[in-house]
Amino acid sequence: MAVLGGSVPASVAAVVVFLLLYAWPAIRLNGFGFLVRNTWDLGSLYAQPIRHGGVMILPGAQYGILFLIVGTLLTTAIAMAIAVPIGIGAATFLAEMLPPGPRLWLSFLVEMLAAIPSVVFGLWGYAVLIPFLGQYVFPVMSQLLGWIPWLGEPTGSGYGLLTAGLVLSLMIVPLITAILRDAIATQPMEVREAAAALGATRFETIWTVILPGLRPVLIGACILAMGRALGETMAVLMVSGNALNVLPVSIYAPVSTMAAFIVSQLDSALQDPTGLAVRALAEVALALCFIAIIVNTAARILLAGTAVAGRLRR
Amino acid sequence: MGWALCGIALALLCISIVWIIGLVVVRGIAALRPSLFTTVTQGTGGGLLNAIEGTAVLAAGTLLLVVPFGLSAGIYVAEFPSSHWAKIIRFLADVLVGLPSIVLGYFGYVTMVEGLGWQFSVAAASITLAIISLPYVARATEVALAEVPQELREAAYAMGAGAGTVTFQICMRVALPAVITGVLLALAISVGETAPLLYTAGWSNYAWSGQLTHSPIGYLTYVIWAFINEPFSSAHALAYAAAFLVTTFVLLISIASRLILIRRRR
Numbered sequence: 001m002a003v004l005g006g007s008v009p010a011s012v013a014a015v016v017v018f019l020l021l022y023a024w025p026a027i028r029l030n031g032f033g034f035l036v037r038n039t040w041d042l043g044s045l046y047a048q049p050i051r052h053g054g055v056m057i058l059p060g061a062q063y064g065i066l067f068l069i070v071g072t073l074l075t076t077a078i079a080m081a082i083a084v085p086i087g088i089g090a091a092t093f094l095a096e097m098l099p100p101g102p103r104l105w106l107s108f109l110v111e112m113l114a115a116i117p118s119v120v121f122g123l124w125g126y127a128v129l130i131p132f133l134g135q136y137v138f139p140v141m142s143q144l145l146g147w148i149p150w151l152g153e154p155t156g157s158g159y160g161l162l163t164a165g166l167v168l169s170l171m172i173v174p175l176i177t178a179i180l181r182d183a184i185a186t187q188p189m190e191v192r193e194a195a196a197a198l199g200a201t202r203f204e205t206i207w208t209v210i211l212p213g214l215r216p217v218l219i220g221a222c223i224l225a226m227g228r229a230l231g232e233t234m235a236v237l238m239v240s241g242n243a244l245n246v247l248p249v250s251i252y253a254p255v256s257t258m259a260a261f262i263v264s265q266l267d268s269a270l271q272d273p274t275g276l277a278v279r280a281l282a283e284v285a286l287a288l289c290f291i292a293i294i295v296n297t298a299a300r301i302l303l304a305g306t307a308v309a310g311r312l313r314r
Numbered sequence: 315m316g317w318a319l320c321g322i323a324l325a326l327l328c329i330s331i332v333w334i335i336g337l338v339v340v341r342g343i344a345a346l347r348p349s350l351f352t353t354v355t356q357g358t359g360g361g362l363l364n365a366i367e368g369t370a371v372l373a374a375g376t377l378l379l380v381v382p383f384g385l386s387a388g389i390y391v392a393e394f395p396s397s398h399w400a401k402i403i404r405f406l407a408d409v410l411v412g413l414p415s416i417v418l419g420y421f422g423y424v425t426m427v428e429g430l431g432w433q434f435s436v437a438a439a440s441i442t443l444a445i446i447s448l449p450y451v452a453r454a455t456e457v458a459l460a461e462v463p464q465e466l467r468e469a470a471y472a473m474g475a476g477a478g479t480v481t482f483q484i485c486m487r488v489a490l491p492a493v494i495t496g497v498l499l500a501l502a503i504s505v506g507e508t509a510p511l512l513y514t515a516g517w518s519n520y521a522w523s524g525q526l527t528h529s530p531i532g533y534l535t536y537v538i539w540a541f542i543n544e545p546f547s548s549a550h551a552l553a554y555a556a557a558f559l560v561t562t563f564v565l566l567i568s569i570a571s572r573l574i575l576i577r578r579r580r
Binding site: 001002003004005006007008009011012014015018019022085086087088089090092093094097106108109110111112113115116117118119120121122123124126127128170173177203207224227230231232233234237238259262263266278281282285288289292293295296297300 | 317328337394408415418421506513539554572
């Protein structure tokens, strides 16, 4: 048991160690500039490889992922900005306003959303959401809200930051809703009675007494959801427009994220005869890996000891 | 006013769910033909036989690997909860759950596809999927065993049963339904994942060759991703049919595990 159970630590260690070993030549070449440079360029594919900084590279090769970091952070931020209020609202309504029968069915419906594979979200985003947003919603939005920076023309075709954020928000909102709904349900009746005795309405009770008491749970759930959004691949790949080497100039502009970039760039990275491009992609994967570990550990620490810790481990 | 906003939030959520599932069901059923299940993919047309078979092979391979390792990890952590090794396993299982699947896919590519020279293959893909689903199975097993009443163990020990008998024959029997939901989740993951498979399974238009290494294999989620980007309506039909099959299967698994858990509570 103990030995077979060791497959869990072995897997995590192997992932970190092998990615680190494989990416090492790229890490040595790129240094810290990897994170702040904005150019991903494989160099001249037909030129003779040259020796640079101890590794063979193609002339002109340069690896910087600033645009990916910005894209990842912005799509996640937009997803959170949409998912957190909707998650709080839906969880409150589910827990407080519905009789047990509909509550069970609607909770189940929301949790079905979490079961749908990423690529199916991508399919929906690509086939339905992009034409809908690009032709109808975004032009109207830019007309009405164009005076706000980032929200004006041009609106583009529908591929981009806002669309990716919207799809991501749908993928993470079931997590926030489920954790918060369970947490609200576990709050003792006495608290509600005390608030009611002080003259609070039902909504005031939940809004000013119950929810503030659940702040650590909410923050933990949000960080967990954020971790998921940061690493989401297929759905983002299919709706983000996969921008290369440019920072977005508006909320409608194409972007790319670290996770999506790893998929979209493999074919071209394999063209590099020195193999350095594939190693640089491993460096992207390694960076994503560390971000995920930090974010998830933070969420677990915040949630440890709260009532939902048990549910999370399900 | 506040309740209205909360209701609108829930309504928006429900509309999106119905919209997504509706799209997949309506266009998917329209694209279903009997020949999908009997012919292999040809270019951007043909059938889905190779993809359906590949998904089944990968799912079987994943379960074969993840069940012994996942159950062992879960049983160990549940039975020796305060040992250092159990704490390490529990913490790293949480870390592993949080790792994006593309990171694990790239790891599979670096170590097995390239490092061991297996190329795109069933073995590389199944092992990668097994690592992705490992923490879910381990966690489900651990929670299932932890929920077995302590009195049951005490009663069994009082009857003179050894530790092995208590864990494997008595507690496991009670915990089995909840353990099965963990295995079902692993099945859903292996059928629904895409990104790590692009890096480990590749894609093949032909039926599985029977080789574990050095031979790429098709799978349904690839069809959804790759064929919806093609400009042909035959390709779109295949993508929607594949999306319908995958979504239906995954949702059925989700409903089944829910029913198992509800029945167990009673």
